[in-house]
Amino acid sequence: MSTLEIKDLHASVETESGPREILRGVTLTVRGGETHAVMGPNGSGKSTLAYVIAGHPKYAVIGGSITLDGEDVLDMSVDERARAGLFLAMQYPVEVPGVSVSNFLRTSVTAVRGEAPKLRLWVKEMKGAMEALSIDPSFAERNVNEGFSGGEKKRHEILQLELLKPKIAVLDETDSGLDVDALKVVAEGVNRFQADGTTGTLLITHYTRILRYIHPDFVHVFVDGRIVESGGPELATQLEDEGYERFIKSAASA
């Protein structure tokens, strides 16, 4: 079982008027087998949390720590983090012209597993994973994310999740832009990934609808760069009924 520990994390982004602090003291522990939902209004910094965990160069960590099983994540490069077992399903997956999905996936799987999978087994594995996500086989020959619909991009992210089998997965607004059918397919993929009960999931979302298909053990309300309240699944129900207003007000007065 793995543990991702985030302690008093502060991070800023460079703006025209100097650095602006976006994460203002995030503390959160995600253990293998657990599903955490981080919910918050737009602009609260929850996506920044996802990018800082993955190591995006745009953000500077100015305080606090992130460890994975005691190893200092902040000390690792972006690719080292991925090889250590962290995965970020991105809200806006990036187009990589001229690089086919199949080439990308095989290179990525080779890097994370430490050796190239046998070609015949690999083709079978990839086809199986694509089929489970209702991804057309022709997808493998297309360029990474190029001309993909919103739903195709998200399914492609979950395909990578299933193939790379990380210890801890961070899903950044994976539900956004998906219709009900696509949401179900994507949620089933996430649930398959979690089925063995050893992997941890950090689900970042604005809406509660994905929580009908992926059941969180813990729900955290994220406002103004930090977690302002944590609870069980019932907190999500409360958010669905009442919205974020109460938390925004209390954060403003804090």
Place this chain on the structure above:
Amino acid sequence: MTTTPATDHAPRISARSVLDHCVPTGREEEWRFAPLDRLAGLHASGELLPGTIDILVSGDGVDSQEVPPSDPRVASTLVPSDIVSARALASARQAHLVRIPRETVGSARIEIVGRGEQAGCHLVIEVAPFSSATVILDHSGSGALAENVEIRVGDSASLTLVSVQGWDRDAVHVGRHDAVLGRDARLVMGHVTLGGDVVRISPTVSYAQPGGDAELLGLFFAESGQFQEHRVFVDHAIPNCRSSVLYKGAVQGSGAHTVWIGDVLVRSGATGIDTYEVNRNLLLTDGARADSVPNLELETGEIVGAGHASAIGRFDDEQLFYLRARGIPEDLARVLVVRGFFADVLMRLGVPDVASTVMATVDSRLGVDLSGSGIEEDDD
């Protein structure tokens, strides 16, 4: 000697004799980028170039012969428009004529191997009507070459011609590659420039009859100190023809310099034509330079379409982040991005061994050994 009416981009003088051409000073528009002091004197006088270069033609379904430069088929459509081209013709002891007979299919590889000397050569490639052919021009070795390649694609014929500049690091190559298309003829002309010290090629396309379709593709990669210039000129004077130009270049290391000029002239009679040109450049390091100058000159508006696009960019940080966030080490991620950058040009060229040469060059110049990396090889 003929003098064409002045336009911004068309060559002004066409003449066989070196005496009719001036020695460039570097102030002329067409020479302003070229490092004249590194041209091994190819441009500096009208004297015959003293050396020779080896030219080996092999292939299927082609008729290859050497003819004297006075043969009427030599310099009939490619008439030298500058002193280097005139010198190439004057210095070639024999012109090489490669013909694909009427209503046949042929393929040829022309190996041009420098032996360290200053030399000129003139090649004529003729695809007779209703034939189709693939011709690879493979340049290697060292020395300084002034070169003319005179290409004629007959009515309803089709030619894929790829010129690979895989020269040794010290070579100098100044070439004019001039194609004329017959009625409904189709040409894919590719330029792949990887080697040499200074390579300056002027691919030129014009149309003798309506219905011609030319696709000009280019790929170049300059490293520290290399200069690579491609000066495309498409001359639309005939109605209902089409041209499409796509050149992509990468440049890395201090003093590496690439130049792409895309001149497209649509003369008043060229109604119903369709033309589009694109050049994209990737600066891989600081200290490297890419110049990109598209010129589209329209003398008629009665056309299907005309456009151009040009860009010079750096590595896309978001692309690299995405690949690295999937565990792919940074150097490998860069290779994937550069390979991907060139992929559409190579796909449209459709010549597998050229593609593998380019990929191997990309890998080695980015300093990556791909064995065991999981990157798919072409035969997968």
